[in-house]
Amino acid sequence: MILFYAFILIVFYLNKKPFHLSQVFHQNFQKNHVWTDHEKMTFAFFQQWFSSQKIFTLSTSGTTDTPQKITITRQQMIASAYQTRHYLPLKKVKHVLIPIHTAYIGGWMMMVRSLIFGWTMHIVDPCKNPLSYFVKNIIPFDFAALVPLQLYTILQQSSSVANNVLNRMQAIIVGGAPITYALHKLSQRIKSPIFHTYGMTETVTHIAMKKINGYGQQKCYHVLSRVSIKKNEKGCLVVRPCAITAFKTIITRDLIHCITTHIFSWIGRYDHMVNSGGHKIMIEVVEKKIATIFHKYSLQSDFFLKAIPDEKLGEQLVLAVAHKRLSTIVKKKIYEHCIKKIPRYSIPKKIYYITHCPKINEKINRNINLQLYPFDSFS
Numbered sequence: 001m002i003l004f005y006a007f008i009l010i011v012f013y014l015n016k017k018p019f020h021l022s023q024v025f026h027q028n029f030q031k032n033h034v035w036t037d038h039e040k041m042t043f044a045f046f047q048q049w050f051s052s053q054k055i056f057t058l059s060t061s062g063t064t065d066t067p068q069k070i071t072i073t074r075q076q077m078i079a080s081a082y083q084t085r086h087y088l089p090l091k092k093v094k095h096v097l098i099p100i101h102t103a104y105i106g107g108w109m110m111m112v113r114s115l116i117f118g119w120t121m122h123i124v125d126p127c128k129n130p131l132s133y134f135v136k137n138i139i140p141f142d143f144a145a146l147v148p149l150q151l152y153t154i155l156q157q158s159s160s161v162a163n164n165v166l167n168r169m170q171a172i173i174v175g176g177a178p179i180t181y182a183l184h185k186l187s188q189r190i191k192s193p194i195f196h197t198y199g200m201t202e203t204v205t206h207i208a209m210k211k212i213n214g215y216g217q218q219k220c221y222h223v224l225s226r227v228s229i230k231k232n233e234k235g236c237l238v239v240r241p242c243a244i245t246a247f248k249t250i251i252t253r254d255l256i257h258c259i260t261t262h263i264f265s266w267i268g269r270y271d272h273m274v275n276s277g278g279h280k281i282m283i284e285v286v287e288k289k290i291a292t293i294f295h296k297y298s299l300q301s302d303f304f305l306k307a308i309p310d311e312k313l314g315e316q317l318v319l320a321v322a323h324k325r326l327s328t329i330v331k332k333k334i335y336e337h338c339i340k341k342i343p344r345y346s347i348p349k350k351i352y353y354i355t356h357c358p359k360i361n362e363k364i365n366r367n368i369n370l371q372l373y374p375f376d377s378f379s
Helices: 002-009 021-025 027-032 037-050 074-087 105-117 130-134 148-157 160-167 181-187 283-296 328-341 366-372
Strands: 010-014 017-020 055-059 069-073 095-098 120-124 143-146 171-174 194-200 205-211 221-223 229-231 236-239 250-258 263-269 273-276 279-282 303-310 314-321 350-353
Touching: 037 105, 055 074, 055 105, 069 074, 074 105, 074 205, 095 105, 105 120, 105 143, 105 205, 130 148, 130 160, 143 148, 148 160, 148 171, 148 181, 181 283, 229 250, 263 283, 273 303, 273 314, 279 283, 283 303, 283 314, 283 328
Parallel strands: 010 120, 095 120, 095 143, 143 171, 171 194, 314 350
Antiparallel strands: 010 017, 055 069, 194 205, 205 221, 221 263, 229 236, 236 250, 250 263, 273 279, 303 314
16 A cells, blocks of 8 residues: 555656656665665655654754754644645645755655645755756646755756746745845746745744745745744744644744744844954845845855954954955955945955865855864964
8 A cells, every 4th residue: 555655656766767666665676776875865764654653853954053863753744744835825736846855854844745745746866957857758847845056057047948847836945045146036037936945954844934036025034824933032033832843942043033923034143143343243144245246246156254363353254255366356346345235344354265165955064164264274
């Protein structure tokens, strides 16, 4: 019975060839196939789910802190699945694209939603352009979850086939990393609603979304039904007890503007606040503004801001760019635009050049970068 259920709902793309899960379960297939880590994790999750396992353990991504093991229940995942479906404009969904990593909660929950609601899921190894799997055999997808880099790559290539696939979807959710200025601009080409999600492993993927394209765009995140939030004394978001959190309070380290108990805007991480000469500077806010300047001058280089010790200011902000060297003219233009867009105390005092910026899930990994480029390397 399980195999029949899986045969109907789940399709793997191994070496860009479709295989139903019932074929993957077959003993001969398992002996002969060389498994990727992504395939192993995906297969392991289905084995756990089909065995009616009640408690699941998975790791956080480690982009903002040391990776941790988190335990969540089957009931939490089911509650999250229903609330996502209630929020999004999904009607008769048949085919779902899952090109995100199934080692993390985002990939898990796409599989869980599909299993609960009877959607045919098409699972591919994570890559920059997941639609490349379907060049010869176009699938009429109704729903997809993507990371920003995947959506950016698809839109940048701008093929008529890709646009048609995206435009027929009922909804597209994008999460795991911030939406850049360039991606936001490109996303206006798509008619289907695109939602940027906010969430984490502890909240069983997203608890809030905002529409980023077309009519009815939202500047703030709106929480899912039966979820409410507040701000603590540090200014950080707190998720009140609900079914998704197993009726526990979740205290985050995300600074927010709390507009109501159901609407908020994200400012940045509490840990990334810099105190320079008495001025509190949010690194993510400044990085977002610098990203628009980089886009204006077609600079594709990765970068990040960091604070280094300063005798007078206590800390000063510097810009680390993965680039050989910017010309004097470009540096001057960047500085001129910084003066227009950023308060003077938030403007990086120096530019340093680095070889590369390590990432996890397309987010700049600040922990690794701080280890690679310690304070003395910026002196």
